Amino acid sequence: MSDDISRRLALAEQAAREAGAKALEYFNHRDQLVIETKRDAQDVVSIADREVELLINGQIARAFPDDGFLGEEFGLQAGSSGFTWVVDPIDGTSPFVNGMPNWCVSIAVIHQGEPVIGVIMAPCQQECFVSARGQGATLNGKPLHVDPSRTMQNHVTGFGANSYVTPERVGEIAAGITAVGGNFFRNGSGAMMLAWVAAGRLVGYYEPYMHAWDCLAGYCLVNEAGGWTHAFNTDGEALLRGAPVLAVAPGAKADLLKIARL
Incomplete structure (x- = not known):
């Protein structure tokens, strides 16, 4: 794995874990959140989404100022390095605001059009999924492999x-x-x-x-x-x-x- 990717992978996991902790604090005090709608009544957002995205963006900007950044809440900031971070600060905002644990922080890095890093943090379950191109995928450090014997009929x-x-x-x-x-x-x-x-x-x-x-x-x-x-x-x-x-x-x-x- 190239040093360019390994350094970004370390930051992606760190940022996902810290963002997950911040989002979990909001989740545990969600009765105080002001909920807004975007495209329709099912498409909701709160200050939690925005603050978590700003946290991730700030960490990336300090470490890799030439990288691009695309976040769901604040859009695209172009970069010049060839790497672009693609972030959903809280995927599953509707479950989040309604007190269900089915939400996560999603951080990807793309290079030459392909995702080379993927980290998903699910704070309520304390599960951190981590992957990088050519390095495999893990869940809390344990390797992940799909089962080739599984089909739509038996799963x-x-x-x-x-x-x-x-x-x-x-x-x-x-x-x-x-x-x-x-x-x-x-x-x-x-x-x-x-x-x-x-x-x-x-x-x-x-x-x-x-x-x-x-x-x-x-x-x-x-x-x-x-x-x-x-x-x-x-x-x-x-x-x-x-x-x-x-x-x-x-x-x-x-x-x-x-x-x-x-």
């Missing part, structure tokens, strides 16, 4: 949706999973469910429309754990737009690709 498939996806399409996805003999799961955090694919808790995850900050850390984790991911376009303005996301263990790839129509 559980995660899927997600939002207001960008029609109700009809949501129904089609659920029907498609059950039609092949599978079962489906959703917890409100796409980033966490991608980490769960890497950990073998889910055989795959599909969502028709996700943003880069939601998926790129999870993509690195799944790839390094031996899974397959559908390419996410990070070129230019495409990095700021949503796209289909699919991550899956080898034994479920063919079935889930048909359901996703990719």
Whole structure:
């Protein structure tokens, strides 16, 4: 692993852990938060999201001032180093503000268009998923590997949706999973469910429309754990737009690709 990546990996894990601790403090006092809506009534945000993103951004800016930074709350700051950090300070804000533990901090680093670092911290579970290109994936230091014997028929498939996806399409996805003999799961955090694919808790995850900050850390984790991911376009303005996301263990790839129509 190059020194450029190893130094950023160390900071990514440190920042994720510190951001997770800060977010957990807000979570434990969420009755004091002012909740705002963004695109629709299901798309919520609070000061916790913004303060956690500022914490991560500040650490990165001090250590790597020439790196780019894309955060869900404050947008893109271009860099000149060739590395761009892609951050969701609290993925699963709706579960967060409603007192459910299904939320996490997601930090990715991309280089030449590909995620080379992915760290996801789930504070309520005290689980830290860490990965880097060519270095494998771990959960609290234990190596992660997808199980090639797992299929949609003998395991559980995660899927997600939002207001960008029609109700009809949501129904089609659920029907498609059950039609092949599978079962489906959703917890409100796409980033966490991608980490769960890497950990073998889910055989795959599909969502028709996700943003880069939601998926790129999870993509690195799944790839390094031996899974397959559908390419996410990070070129230019495409990095700021949503796209289909699919991550899956080898034994479920063919079935889930048909359901996703990719």
